[in-house]
Amino acid sequence: MNFRQLKYFVATAETAQVSRAASALSISQSSVTTAIRELETSLGAALFIRTRHGMDLTDAGRELLASAYAILSKIDEAQNIRHRDTDASGTIRVAASYTVIGYFLPYHLDRLRRLHPNLTIELHELNRDSIEEGLLSGRFDVAVLLTSNITNPGLESETLLRSARRVWCASGHPFAQRRNITFDEIADEDYILLTVDEAANTAMKYWSAQTREPRVRLRTMSIEAVRSMVANGQGITILSDMVYRPWSLEGKRIATVQPAVQVPTMDVGLAWRRGATFSPQMDLIHTYFRQAFNSPYAS
Structure with a gap:
């Protein structure tokens, strides 16, 4: 081994x-x-x-x-022992949205803790509107969130990761045998709509370009509820690879299929107040993520 x-x-x-x-x-x-x-x-x-x-x-x-x-x-x-920086200290106030805290940040927070043991990260989970207000008012230094949702011109952002969205279905569903699925075919199925982190608004944006609407069976803020219902054959959904896991809590399998029409990616990255002077702590966080993701997308 x-x-x-x-x-x-x-x-x-x-x-x-x-x-x-x-x-x-x-x-x-x-x-x-x-x-x-x-x-x-x-x-x-x-x-x-x-x-x-x-x-x-x-x-x-x-x-x-x-x-x-x-x-x-x-x-x-x-x-990472040889890269450990015990000189970096102080506190940085980081805001993050629900999806980012659940599916993106934990690994990086653990690495930052080991690389910079004397750096204190104050973490706050909030929705996008509250995060944007907190950045503009100076309550937070930097945010890690879905940059594809940012609308405030007073903020600067840098996308680190673009996560593709695919159709999720039960492993025994006929769609699981296909290479791609049209939106008309998706519209014929019961649809489980995730609402957390503005997922419903995002979904409606790309559905609005189609001739039909999804047949929504359930709206839920719980990704695990979506996962279980899809795995049990009670509906299908479209969600990003970042939150995908191949099994439900019951141990049932979930398959993914490419939509025939490309849908927007779920973009994750950093945001801060436009024109803000970076503190040493902000520089450290910014540099860490830039090195972790070698090709960031600036915006």
Whole structure:
């Protein structure tokens, strides 16, 4: 067992597809397949069940995934020992929206804590309107939020990540066998509409360009409720890859399919008051995220 094998295994488990794991890692599919085969041989256990819908974890695979996360976290911590900056100190006030705190920030907060142990990050979870007001009034130094939703001209932003939106459906749904799905076909299905972080407003923007509207069965602020209802075959939805997980809380599988018409990405990044003078703490956070995401999109 080695670091490379574990890294490729985790990527495949999270994406449920060798092709998507290879794309995320910028390597060939054969490299991923070989690493998983080597790992299964060394452990003497099958880690995945190969199905028409992708790669389903076995019981042994689920056990290894929990251990792999812990191992990779420790490796990352060890690799960053020489980069640790104990001179950086002070406090920075960071605002973040619900989706960002739940699905983007935790990993980076942990890395920042280990890289800069004397830096205090005051974290505040708020909706976009409150975050924008707080940045303009000086209550917050910087925000991490969905930059695709920012409308206030008094703010500057930098997008770090663009997360594609796809159709989610149960693994046994006929859509799971398809390469792409039209909006007319989606409109024929019950639709589970997520409302948190202005997701409903965003959805209506791209649906407004279509000839039909979604047949909404449920509006909910809970991503886990969406996940469970989709996995149980009670509807479909369109959500971003960033919040995608291949299983519901009940352990049922969720498949994703590309919409036939491209929908806007969910963009995540930093925002601050336009013209603000960066403090050393703001510089540190800005530099960290720029290095973590090598090709930021400035706006």
